[in-house]
Amino acid sequence: MARRTVTTAAALAATAALLLTACGGGDDSSSDDIKGADKGSGSPSASASASASADVDRPKITLPKNFQLTFEDWTSSDPETQALLTDAKEQLRAGYAAIIANEPDGGEALAFYDTRPGLSQDQQWIKSYTGKNLTVFGKLPAFDPKASFATNKKAASLSYCTDESKAYSKNRKTGDVAGNPAGTDPLISYNVSLAKNAQGVWQNLSTRSERGACSR
Amino acid sequence: MTSLRGWSSLAAASLTSVLLASTSAHAVGDGGVNGAADKDRNISAAANQSRIAITQVSGPTGGERGALSSTDVNWKPPPCWYEPVFTPAQLKNFVENDGKGDVSLRQGWIGSRLWTEHFKDEKDARNYFSAPATAKGYKDYNLGEDGYFWRGVAPDVNDVDDTSKCGQLMFWQDAGEIPDVPDAPTAKTLADYAYDKVKVPETEVELKPAAESTVNLPTWVWLDKGTFQEVKVRAELPGTNLWAETTAKPVALHLEPGTEDAETYPASGECEINDDGSIGTPYKKGDAEQTPPCGITYLRASSGKPYALKASVTWQISWEGTGGAGGDLPDGTFETTQDMNVQEIQSINR
Numbered sequence: 001m002a003r004r005t006v007t008t009a010a011a012l013a014a015t016a017a018l019l020l021t022a023c024g025g026g027d028d029s030s031s032d033d034i035k036g037a038d039k040g041s042g043s044p045s046a047s048a049s050a051s052a053s054a055d056v057d058r059p060k061i062t063l064p065k066n067f068q069l070t071f072e073d074w075t076s077s078d079p080e081t082q083a084l085l086t087d088a089k090e091q092l093r094a095g096y097a098a099i100i101a102n103e104p105d106g107g108e109a110l111a112f113y114d115t116r117p118g119l120s121q122d123q124q125w126i127k128s129y130t131g132k133n134l135t136v137f138g139k140l141p142a143f144d145p146k147a148s149f150a151t152n153k154k155a156a157s158l159s160y161c162t163d164e165s166k167a168y169s170k171n172r173k174t175g176d177v178a179g180n181p182a183g184t185d186p187l188i189s190y191n192v193s194l195a196k197n198a199q200g201v202w203q204n205l206s207t208r209s210e211r212g213a214c215s216r
Numbered sequence: 217m218t219s220l221r222g223w224s225s226l227a228a229a230s231l232t233s234v235l236l237a238s239t240s241a242h243a244v245g246d247g248g249v250n251g252a253a254d255k256d257r258n259i260s261a262a263a264n265q266s267r268i269a270i271t272q273v274s275g276p277t278g279g280e281r282g283a284l285s286s287t288d289v290n291w292k293p294p295p296c297w298y299e300p301v302f303t304p305a306q307l308k309n310f311v312e313n314d315g316k317g318d319v320s321l322r323q324g325w326i327g328s329r330l331w332t333e334h335f336k337d338e339k340d341a342r343n344y345f346s347a348p349a350t351a352k353g354y355k356d357y358n359l360g361e362d363g364y365f366w367r368g369v370a371p372d373v374n375d376v377d378d379t380s381k382c383g384q385l386m387f388w389q390d391a392g393e394i395p396d397v398p399d400a401p402t403a404k405t406l407a408d409y410a411y412d413k414v415k416v417p418e419t420e421v422e423l424k425p426a427a428e429s430t431v432n433l434p435t436w437v438w439l440d441k442g443t444f445q446e447v448k449v450r451a452e453l454p455g456t457n458l459w460a461e462t463t464a465k466p467v468a469l470h471l472e473p474g475t476e477d478a479e480t481y482p483a484s485g486e487c488e489i490n491d492d493g494s495i496g497t498p499y500k501k502g503d504a505e506q507t508p509p510c511g512i513t514y515l516r517a518s519s520g521k522p523y524a525l526k527a528s529v530t531w532q533i534s535w536e537g538t539g540g541a542g543g544d545l546p547d548g549t550f551e552t553t554q555d556m557n558v559q560e561i562q563s564i565n566r
Contacts (some may be wrong), residue, residue: 095250099247117327117330120325121250121326124326124327132247148379150379150383154344156379190251193344193345206322209251211252213372
């Protein structure tokens with residue numbers, strides 16, 4: 001239950017120096033040996049300026065009307081935090097879009113919003129649905145986002161909660177519908193790590209979750 | 217799809233016994249939860265699972281027991297630290313038979329290829345959250361060398377506000393050495409960790425009259441000697457020589473009658489623990505109108521709903537550990553509530 005408030009107060013003065021080290025780091029997050037991961041990888045020589053994020057041609061992600069993935073209080077007065085929240089939101093939408101489109105590889109949009117390790121993990125998650133012929137529908141609110149940035153502002157942690165009490169899976173063949181199992185807490189706490197790529201897009205590095213660690 | 221099932225048992229068998237209470241794998245309906253530390257992922261290399269081994273050295277091990285609450289609300293155990301996780305052979309086994317686990321506190325690598333590139337085939341990797349920015353690749357998991365791969369551990373990563381803490385990618389350290397990095401574990405880390413693991417007995421005090429108290433007549437409160445003993449817990453971090461023993465010693469019993477209409481003895485409600493470990497004095501026949509060294513007089517009947525008598529024991533916490541280190545930790549308390557029925561007796565006349 002020990003959830004904290006956003007700590008965005010990174011030492012801005014230190015940012016310039018740290019950016020240099022970050023650029024020399026040999027970010028391999030965009031390697032392409034994972035199927036579907038070759039989109040949106042970006043050229044390593046591109047500018048890493050924060051303003052670039054607005055210029056990037058982001059994929060359009062569409063979810064069907066019968067799956068309402070909503071984001072409550074997903075706003076921040078801090079532009080950096082807002083950029084993080086927006087990209088993390090699109091990443092989650094892309095993941096569910098892949099489940100609904102029956103794309104075990106995650107599809108182009110998820111590849112855009114994931115690092116290579118992030119996509120590898122998400123593919124395993126997506127396959128936990130597609131491998132069983134499942135799609136999803138219903139309502140899935142995400143809420144209570146809290147962000148904290150690494151001092152160089154190139155990596156960040158984002159925690160949030162989801163309420164799965166009105167979200168369901170449906171078997172594409174049999175039509176069987178399953179909801180949150182009786183007796184299990186429908187609230188799930190997520191802790192997501194993200195890294196900003198050369199285009200200024202916040203990409204998912206890793207996702208961790210724990211059931212029952214949220215309250216509403 | 218063939219490889220999705222069954223990987224967890226492979227790795228779990230060969231590694232330190234890190235067993236998770238398997239939470240339900242269900243998420244939306246019958247699908248999985250992304251990143252859940254359940255059977256879908258991370259049993260072996262889970263960054264929320266410490267390898268610190270806890271054993272109780274002394275004190276009661278049975279009966280109703282519970283964890284202490286620190287009296288210093290600002291005190292918290294360390295949110296994270298580094299631990300040795302794999303020997304070279306263990307890492308190789310994990311990578312090649314499982315390959316789904318946490319490579320840093322904030323990063324899972326799901327897939328053997330991600331691991332082999334860095335730990336077998338010498339490919340550098342990015343340290344996103346901690347210095348150095350580039351983690352140099354390893355050759356063949358450092359097989360043949362004596363030491364461990366270390367990684368950050370946090371019982372709850374949401375408690376780690378500062379993303380630079382404990383964030384390095386899994387890194388090598390020669391055997392017998394503690395890494396020279398921030399958040400490296402110390403004996404104090406283990407002592408702090410053990411604080412939460414100290415289980416003290418419930419404070420079920422002896423009361424006389426036992427079943428029902430009477431208005432204006434003192435209720436004697438006591439505990440026989442031997443009820444409260446020191447509780448000592450030892451914490452060891454395998455792969456290091458680090459250890460700490462954290463000792464909780466009961467020092468006082470505090471009574472809260474559960475109503476304003478009551479007096480406590482002593483007035484502060486603090487009953488000292490006697491030298492022999494007992495508290496107060498057992499009631500003896502004929503003591504009914506004496507003032508007990510530790511007790512309560514209720515001034516009003518409980519009329520149907522019993523008062524909730526709170527008895528909390530204060531525990532003084534000290535520790536000692538590797539290399540003669542040691543000191544005190546904040547006092548802890550453990551509280552028990554007992555129902556008190558208080559009846560009206562008109563004939564009492566003092």
